[in-house]
Amino acid sequence: MFWVNLTAYCLMLAVAYTAAWTDVRTGKVFNRLTYPAILLGMVFWSVVAITTGSTERLADCGIALLAAAIPYTVIVLMGALGGGDLKLMVALAALSASWPLVLATSVYALLFAAIFALILIIRHGLLKQTLLRLLTGQFGKRDVQSDRYPTVPFAVAIAAGATLAGAEFLLGWQSPWAAFGP
Numbered sequence: 001m002f003w004v005n006l007t008a009y010c011l012m013l014a015v016a017y018t019a020a021w022t023d024v025r026t027g028k029v030f031n032r033l034t035y036p037a038i039l040l041g042m043v044f045w046s047v048v049a050i051t052t053g054s055t056e057r058l059a060d061c062g063i064a065l066l067a068a069a070i071p072y073t074v075i076v077l078m079g080a081l082g083g084g085d086l087k088l089m090v091a092l093a094a095l096s097a098s099w100p101l102v103l104a105t106s107v108y109a110l111l112f113a114a115i116f117a118l119i120l121i122i123r124h125g126l127l128k129q130t131l132l133r134l135l136t137g138q139f140g141k142r143d144v145q146s147d148r149y150p151t152v153p154f155a156v157a158i159a160a161g162a163t164l165a166g167a168e169f170l171l172g173w174q175s176p177w178a179a180f181g182p
Helices: 002-026 031-052 056-077 083-096 099-123 127-135 154-171
Strands: none
Touching (some): 002 083, 056 083, 083 099, 083 154, 099 127, 099 154
16 A cells, blocks of 8 residues: 555645646646646545455545645635635645645645745845734735735645655654544
8 A cells, every 4th residue: 555655645746846836936726737636636546446445545535625625715715825725735635535644734834834934024124024013913914916025825835745744644654733643
């Protein structure tokens, strides 16, 4: 089963890094990447189920899809992320067939995004202004169209998170947030 998981991990990283590259270059994660990746994940785990005679990972694929789709849909509806990020996480869920990996990827992605945001804030000379806005309760009330406020391409953070979470999964390491998973 190691080779099956390694193949899924490599497919997942190929999709994640392609999405990160397009997000940096264009600010978008394209449907022509995510939709085929979702389908590929479902077909991959269906083939694994047929060849091994066990539908456990196929069921895990469905659970992982829900684990990505439900919270990320809420986040997108709140306006905090774009739809491409949602579809990317669903694609990674379909390819990994592991809701603990989806959870770990999300936690790591948020940590990486915070680090990237801090680097951008410092690099653009906005640290003092950002701290003042945070202390005065004005944090989040900004003109998002302004070039002065850089944005973090979240697909990059997702790719970094998927790399770390997938490596943990393959090596059998347990992160605190995935310790209750399979």
